[in-house]
Amino acid sequence: xFDEADKSYPIELVAEFLxxxxxxxxxxxxxxxxxPLRRGRKRYYSKEDINWLEYVRELMYEHGMxxxxxxxxxxxxxxxxxxxxxxxxxxxxKNYLARKDNGTKKIKIEGEDDALKDIK
Amino acid sequence: xFDEADKSYPIELVAEFLxxxxxxxxxxxxxxxxxPLRRGRKRYYSKEDINWLEYVRELMYEHGMxxxxxxxxxxxxxxxxxxxxxxxxxxxxKNYLARKDNGTKKIKIEGEDDALKDIK
DNA sequence: ACTTTAATTTCACTTTAAATGAAAAACATT
DNA sequence: AATGTTTTTCATTTAAAGTGAAATTAAAGT
Numbered sequence: 001x002f003d004e005a006d007k008s009y010p011i012e013l014v015a016e017f018l019x020x021x022x023x024x025x026x027x028x029x030x031x032x033x034x035x036p037l038r039r040g041r042k043r044y045y046s047k048e049d050i051n052w053l054e055y056v057r058e059l060m061y062e063h064g065m066x067x068x069x070x071x072x073x074x075x076x077x078x079x080x081x082x083x084x085x086x087x088x089x090x091x092x093x094k095n096y097l098a099r100k101d102n103g104t105k106k107i108k109i110e111g112e113d114d115a116l117k118d119i120k
Numbered sequence: 121x122f123d124e125a126d127k128s129y130p131i132e133l134v135a136e137f138l139x140x141x142x143x144x145x146x147x148x149x150x151x152x153x154x155x156p157l158r159r160g161r162k163r164y165y166s167k168e169d170i171n172w173l174e175y176v177r178e179l180m181y182e183h184g185m186x187x188x189x190x191x192x193x194x195x196x197x198x199x200x201x202x203x204x205x206x207x208x209x210x211x212x213x214k215n216y217l218a219r220k221d222n223g224t225k226k227i228k229i230e231g232e233d234d235a236l237k238d239i240k
Numbered sequence: 241a242c243t244t245t246a247a248t249t250t251c252a253c254t255t256t257a258a259a260t261g262a263a264a265a266a267c268a269t270t
Numbered sequence: 271a272a273t274g275t276t277t278t279t280c281a282t283t284t285a286a287a288g289t290g291a292a293a294t295t296a297a298a299g300t
Contacts (some may be wrong), residue, residue: 010276011276011277012276020259020260021259021260021261022276022277023259023260023261024258024259024260026277026278027258027259027260040267040268040276041266041267041268041276041277042267042268042275042276042277043276043277060258063185063189064185064186064188064189064190064192065183065184065185065186065189066184066185066186066257066258067184067257067258068184068257069182069183069184069185070184072184130247131247131248132247140288140289141288141289141290142247142248143288143289143290144287144288144289146248146249147287147288147289160247160296160297161247161248161295161296161297162246162247162248162296162297163247163248180287186286186287187286187287188286
């Protein structure tokens, strides 16, 4: 599906790959579920981002978790979320946290810490 | 809250204790999430039932699981549901399964195996 | 047996989370 | 400035979970 040579992918391609609407990816980002690299204002999703998103979808649709609880686990850096997590996704998760925390991203995304705000 | 001497409680009392509508308890029963003892057609909830229901609520509201996945875990008798389950609730769960399977209940509840039917 | 009483069931409605559609806005590029 | 593309906003849709109220049914009392 994805060319091994490339290292990042535009939102539309990722959405298509995941079988969801790109709007849903913006939606997830509002809750800090993913934070793709920004070059200018355009988003670039890494393979880690994509694996991570796949895992989030799995948590939702196979383990029946809701977004709220996934977000809570992330905020806690909860070991629970890693327990049953495939090896490679653990790495993605750590990369995700690192990026999220260290602010590798170029542009401060507003509403970054809206996570949970709109979720009641 | 509950008198230690008694061993079972009517639906309204249980609903009030759990802070939910009694209608919700009927709703859960449709999906075989709980099966109180029936005397005549009236329902009597044991302490085990109540602990079990409290745990189900916890799974939903603290662990963010949806009914569908909880039901699936029950159907599988999945170890997962027991892993993080408090000791006493494990017992309740086993009692629940035993009662559900052995049919201690007096009246065959229709829609007993509707579980998952209405959940899409 | 008949009436009364109370639990249950049915049906339709409300609420909320999750996802999405479409148009407006914001940038980059030419 | 005009064009094209991504993003954002706003409103709507969908489905799960929960609930209200009336209709139904069974038990209990007379």
